[in-house]
Amino acid sequence: MNTHSQLRQQIRHDIRKRRQKLTALEQQQAETAITDKALQLIEQKKANNLALYLSFDGEVSTHKLIKCLWQQGKQVTLPVLHPFCPGHLLFLRYHPASIMDKNQFGILEPKLNLQDVVPLSELEIIFTPLVAVDKQGNRLGMGRGFYDRTLQGWQEKSFLPVGLAHACQLVEHLPTQAWDMPLAQILIAE
Incomplete structure (x- = not known):
């Protein structure tokens, strides 16, 4: 493993540890802050069709945001590992009655x-x-490239990629690879 890859792995390790140390109260406050910021952005963009994720491993929770979006009649989708195209994601409508399964990563x-x-x-x-x-x-991300492949060429596509993060996940500079897709916007729970 070269130094670049080792540095990325070290950052992943350190930030995940930081994220997992957040208290229940800090997680709850982050969820509220992210929900407010995301709802403002959605309103500003007049967006109706949204892709979210279910939080895992200390990520900022999207549960409150999803419930608000359902109440507003917005279409919420979640990523699913593509069954025929390894390394890629599909997005499926998500509603209160959706039947859920754990994927190979436990998500x-x-x-x-x-x-x-x-x-x-x-x-x-x-x-x-x-x-x-x-x-x-x-x-x-976690290093498997699912979102990088999904976001590839997003500037020419119809969607805006927006990252959701705890304040402890923001770093000064990340070492990047050619396949890394930068985000259009980042919402930080502060």
Whole structure:
């Protein structure tokens, strides 16, 4: 492993540890702050078709935001590991009655139903989880590239990629690779 990769792995390790040390109160405050910021952005962009994620491993929770969006009649989708195209994501409609399964990484996702698949071209904002982010919008994920592949060429597509993060996930500078996709915007729970 080269120094660049080792540095990225070290950042992942350190930030995940920091994130997991957040108290229940800090997590709850972050969820409220992110919900408020995300709702403002959605209102500003007049967006109706949104991709979110279910928090995992200390990520900023999106549960409150999802409930608010359902109440507003917005279409909420969640990522699902693509069954036929390894390393890629599909986005499926998510509603209160969705049947959920754990994927190979232990993350809950809607059970695959072809009627619930929403093409990327219909999504307006994709809120992404992340391990670390810098002020330039560079995102460091878990290292498997699912979101980098999904966001590839987003500047020419219909959606806006927005990262959601705890304040402890913001770093001065991230070492990047050619395949890393920077985000259009970052919402930090402060």
